Amino acid sequence: METSIGKKQKYGMVIDLDKCNGCGGCTVACAIENNVPPALEKMNKRNGITWLNISTVSNNEQFPKIESVFIPMFCQQCEKETPCMTVCPQNAVDVDPSTGIVGQVPQRCLGCRYCMTACPYHARYFNWWDPEWTEGMKQQLNPDVAPRMRGVVEKCNFCHGRLHTAKQKAAAQGSREINPADYVPACVESCPNKAITFGDLNDLTTNVSQLSKSENTFRFLSRLGTEPKVYYHSEKKWVRTMAEKSLTRSHQEGFNG
Amino acid sequence: MPKVITRRDILKFTGGGILGIMLSPLPWKLLDDSAIWTQNWSLIPKLAHGPITTAFSHCTLCTGGCAIKAECVSGMPYYLRGVQNHPLTHGTICTQGLASHHMAHHPLRIVHPHKFVGKTDNSTMVAVSLQNSLDEIAKRIRDAKGSIAILDQQPNRIISEVYREFLSKTENGKYITSPSREDGMIVALKEMMNRPSESFGFDFENTKLIVSFGAPLLDGWGTPGRMTALQNSKKVKFIQIESRYSRTAMQSDEWIALQSGTEKIIALNIAHVLINEELISHKIQNSIVDFTQFKNICKEFNPERTFSITGIDPKTIHLIAQGLVKSEAAIVLSGADPGGGPFDQETEKAIASLNLLIGNVGETGGIVSRKEIPGNKIGYDPIQWSNIPDHSISVLIVDGADSGYALPWSLIEKKLIPDNNFVVSLSPLLNEISAHSDYLIPSPAFLESMNDVPTPNGNNVSSFALSTPLLKKQNYTNDPIDVIKEIASRSNIVLKITRYEELLKQKIETIHSQKRGTIYVYADQSSINIKDIPSANELWTKLTEGAVWIDEPSKQTTPGKIIFALATAFPQETKLEGFPLIAYGWRGATSTVQISPILSKVFQETELRNVNGVVSINPTTARQLGLSQKGHATLSTKNGSMKVIVKIESTVRPGIIEASIAPHVNGIETPRHPNGNNILNLCEVTNNGTWRITTANLLKA
Amino acid sequence: MFPWVYEFHWTAFHITFLTIFFLIFAAVVATVILAVRRTQRAEQLHTMESIQWHSDFEDLSPTARICRHELSGNVQHRMCDQGFDCRSCLVHPLLVAKQTKTPMLQFEVHGFTMPPHRLYHRGHMWVQQENDGTYKVGIDDFGTRIIGKPYSVELPPVGSRLSVNGKGMLVKRSDANIRILSPIDGEVIEHGDSEKGWYLKVKADNPENVMTHLLKGDEVPNWITREMDRLQISFATSGVGATLADGGELVSDFHRHYPKADWDGILGQMFLEA
């Protein structure tokens, strides 16, 4: 059992949408780090497992005035009334009070998928298939992260394995605090454009807490009142307007909304 | 004890038994075990245990030369990341590079030499012995009526030199490299300046404006980390002139959406504005031998006339021309999306001419000459596909693992002698091109063997590094160098080569002896001047343990005499019988290699990149054709037809069809999968060696 | 659920929720256990047969459950709710007291021989007091005729106990087994056989109150009329559509005449077996 050492943290992210070029590096790094198996032939956007899924969203203009933006979407780590946590019948979702990270316990998950219907961000993924790797790739799995079995739900946990390693390292050095440089989620690390800023939102000196308070920083569906800890940033007005809109837009557009 | 067992006794016994069992730990233990079993059943792989170590190497999936830092468990890499503060990559590796350690375990890995029996479309693979294969290859080389050719994916490596030596000793040997993406324009430039044996690179770090004609600069071009660092620095303005709203177009400061195929017109239109507005210095005008002739050609490409074809506002052209001259340093680049094929030589020349007109060659922030890696032999230059006569190649040896996603088989086929050709593939994987070959000899997979990493394309200074193996070499693999050696000895060709490692050591000795440049050591992130390294052996050790040698910049010289030798007339408008089909891909996924199955996350599960067999059209085009989102359709060209899925996107220009040449659905299907038909095969390959535009039709299926 | 499992913390919610759940579960289990206990007690107190009869009685068709006082014309409509045991009926003594008519004795009812010195049980058994104070018990003429020629009859062994409405005899036929209800409480001291006729001789437990609940007098003809009705309904509903009256005379052996009838159902109904 982990004991919370040191001060209370509130890990969060700010994603600069203007910097994201949709290369998919974060998605792939995330899958490798967290032992997410590659897709089988039948898998697609709706039934595959990408803890970090990137959507393409464009403004409502016609070619060539059209503009697109990539939106990486993953567990938004809701702080308040965490929708998935409250609905799980057997406490397989927990929010760590010392880090604010919403965790999923696949070993306890029943696979009822109630949490998936509860999540407005569609950030939860169900193992519809048994995980499959080629024999050799099985040797290349991350030894710090347990692979999940068929029939359970999984999702982004801010690379919990890395937090664990960082804590162990801190403990070995006799420190009560982890070194922020030791705990960087795979997506943050792998982003070639450094579009993702990660850190403690409670610590007012961190980049992430300052960025999160920027004028052009917003959160998706913040009006639901769940206080997500993943922020998005864009200097483009249409992106911010789009994020505030509810549903009509995508209905009107109809194409690749 | 009662003599007769009554029903009552049985009931009592059963009831008591059940109660007893329930009170015992047995059922509860079983219940608990059932849950534990679901967490540990055989369908879930066991994780490796062992010491966690770090190792450095370099990615060889493409020519980008990215340094990688691998986390290993029991010596097996499980997570790759970039090397922090790396001078060339700035700590970045691309999406494919992140998963390059999987490649040795790709489902399409070939573990035995094979020959293909029967016709291409339904041939069967038969395992053969290595000796028999080598004998057969040597025999075909000895008996060859036409030329012997080697297709080299990544030129400038040590093995490339071996290939060239081998070919120089055959009659009519042809050394071919894949259509180069980064330096297509450089080739034209070198020709115009008549400086064929010099290497050029781009001094992006000091430039202020990059005008790119379709080069996927921000989508894996060159060394991806270099380009993203450049973009993040915000010191450079990117103008992308491209028909597609590509990733680069999306991320650029300005996107000029031209009609595909009109790049040359725009380039010459810009040249016209430069000349017309007298923005070209006299010094440059004087250095260009055929300037008057060029001026006359450009007159044809006046804004009014080009506007009617390209639809680009003359004001925009004017601003670009102004920008090129007014900004302190500017570079004009070409290079299409790798799936889309190279430009024809005329276009490359037209684009190259802009650099010469603004005089950025040899200037800071322009196109600069770079010193070669010491010891690199020059000679037996590669030949362009367009310069190879049709039906002239008897034997083709394909090095590495060209996936065939950026090189249509039809282009290769056109150059082979029909019915009497012989293709050998030296590939670790079964892929599009190796599936078309006659013999397939498995080579070591990525990160399985020691390789040299020469200067990435487009770099302004030379560099050299080693790709140290991170994975155990499999005994069924054959280093291409050994294969060539064996073939040579069987075809009575004498090569002056020893072992590959010897060649590498020789190279490093030469680098050490030249006392040029510095090395950047990954483990401690230190830079060491080469002069401070006592011996070549130590340099070898440092390079194998993770370091890169970086040359010093060369002293720049002015271009000298320039001959444009351009003879382009304003094109006639032609009416198309159908829609222009624009093929596109993604650097890495569509260049030289297959991709890791985990890349299915990007292709299949996020639909971030379209898979092969997906065409995108504008909503207006969709209405015109009566097609619906994600509907099925048949895409047909002169070369045939295939079933595709239609994606309707407003980002696509109305009236064109964009077709993705990314891998098959999850990159692990066999290339000859009936549904995995490659869209490239539908593209028309012109005599220029390009397949940029094909006329196609899309019908609802 | 326990504090040491996965950092569990008790909350008021947990306590309320689990308390309710376990209370409910306990209530359900307690109900079942109670039912089992009561069954066991019934077994010990030998009240099983009476409970069984009560259960059967509940399921009887209303046409079979008419109060004897309706038969005698004392009341207009009344259903028996005491399982034909007038001894425990509170209304019965009141109605007896109200009775004014002198009973009219009949030897033969609709062709059935129903001697008036015998008392009749609703399960078609007669009881006759012997001179030695014991009681003789047998199947009445109506019963005998609808049973026809039995395959075999199982009589309770001598020394065994009978209880009112408990099992008296078991008549076995090829197409039906019919248990015939005992009309009185007591101990079997003698029984007949196929030659002497199927009867039981019983030493009553409580001689003062042996026959209160049995039909007598002019209740009997009305009862037989009703039984004829029931029999006819049974025939009708069993789809045979047979009529009991054959040229003015009731047939003596129904069984032989209507072999296709649902005899199992008919006998079950007539002998008050659900």
Add this chain to the structure above:
Amino acid sequence: MDKILIPRGLQRTSFWNFLLWIIPWIALLSLGIYAIYLCLAEGLFHTNMDNRFAFGIWIFLDLTVIALGAGAFFTGFLLYILHRKELKAVINSAVVIGLICYSGAILVLAVDVGQPMRAWFTFWHPNTHSMLTEVTFCLTCYLIVLLIEYVPIVLKNRQLRQIPKFLVFEFELHKLMPVLAGIGTFLSFFHQGSLGGLFGVLRGRPFAFREELGIWPSTFFLFVISAAAAGPSFIMLTTLLVEKITQKKLVKPEVYKFLGKVSGTMLIGYVLLKSIDTLIWINSTSPGNGFPAFEFYATQSFGSWILFTEIVILGLIPALILLSSRLRENRKLLFGAGFLVCSGIMLNRFVMTIQTLALPTLPFDDFLTYSPSWEEVATFLFVIAYGMLLYSFTFRYATLFPQERELSLLNGELSSQEFVESSKQKSSWQPKFILNLINKFASSKL
């Protein structure tokens, strides 16, 4: 052949006819078993559900089936607690239907969850804030109650009742039935409610999210009342169906009318509350979460007609029919209204599950569609087939309708009358009683 098992005095079709009737259901059952095997042994990829449509036809039909099965608890409540003796005629049937609906729903749920072997975890570390925990606890308990209630029906089988202990146990258990009915009512109240709460608490799904009343969202109460309205209607319809199939009269017309009246009373209350709830949702809850309610109906397939149909056509109209004693007299109107009630509840459950999931939440989401795979349909058909078989066997070998024996007179009416006519002249006894009986039944309209 199986005559010794059939209750005395009840007419049942021949064994071979019965066999012909059950064979197709057994075939369907086998297909369902195969589909269930595929889902359990190979994984849920056999379904067409996905990460966005995480609940599919199974959850929708489970909710429907449990709502329709509410007849068991509500009839039990009216009979044992409120002493409405009329309902004795259908209580056995209601219990069997309840058992089928609940056990079927739980069975499908066991297939639906990814790791059924861990189902007991809910009891080991329950999250008391989750509606699903409440549902699981109540469903489990209530299924046990239903099984206990089913036991007497089985024990009263002709052969089993020969064993004195069984019959006595049955008798004793029956005496305790009000306790069980009370517990069942309590449990049903909570799980029907929690099933409604399942969706009402989804803060992230503004289409389903409702304000809380106490600790439950309003859908909690709406589900309880709507289930109480649908249950009696469903019993009415199933009984009619059994009557049609077996061509027998099973219950008296008064019973139908009473069921209709009960259903109508509950329904009018439901329609009223549902309308108030909808108005609050449109004007306050939904816009409060930043989603103008009309936007949910902007898509082509799920327009606002669905709301109108649910509340007016399948709510108000049948409620008014069922409440009018004059209209209830009309058999067609009575059963038609019952059918509308059941359809309305089905539509409501559909809207709560499928429509909720189909609607986007993020501004760049698409409207989703989903169609079940054959495995999903077959698994559900398994429940139908299982229900049919359990009901058929129970109907054949146990007494489901206590009035059936009396009412079988009506079937034999003609032959009895003929007999009466003939015996009047020939016999010395006058069948007054049977005449009365026949006249009594003939005069009561059905």
